[in-house]
Amino acid sequence: MYFINFVHMRWNNLIYSLLFSGLGAFSYLFLVNNTDLTPRIADALYSRGAFVFFILVFNVLGYTTLRLSSWI
Numbered sequence: 056m057y058f059i060n061f062v063h064m065r066w067n068n069l070i071y072s073l074l075f076s077g078l079g080a081f082s083y084l085f086l087v088n089n090t091d092l093t094p095r096i097a098d099a100l101y102s103r104g105a106f107v108f109f110i111l112v113f114n115v116l117g118y119t120t121l122r123l124s125s126w127i
Contacts, residue, residue: 071121072114079113080106 087100099105 071117075114075117076110078117079110082113083109 083106087097092100
């Protein structure tokens with residue numbers, strides 16, 4: 056029984072991380088492609104670091120929201 060719960064928990068974490076990463080990638084691409092930013096800001100956003108930052112922020116916010124919702 057413990058093993059089944061462990062596997063179920065792993066699948067949930069994988070699905071949540073894919074969901075939050077997808078939301079982060081979507082918001083990054085939406086911001087970069089649909090805004091008229093100055094060239095200096097656009098150059099800063101067109102980097103791998105900014106893309107990873109968006110994905111990490113969405114994962115942290117998503118898991119924090121899940122933790123707080125189970126706590127409340």
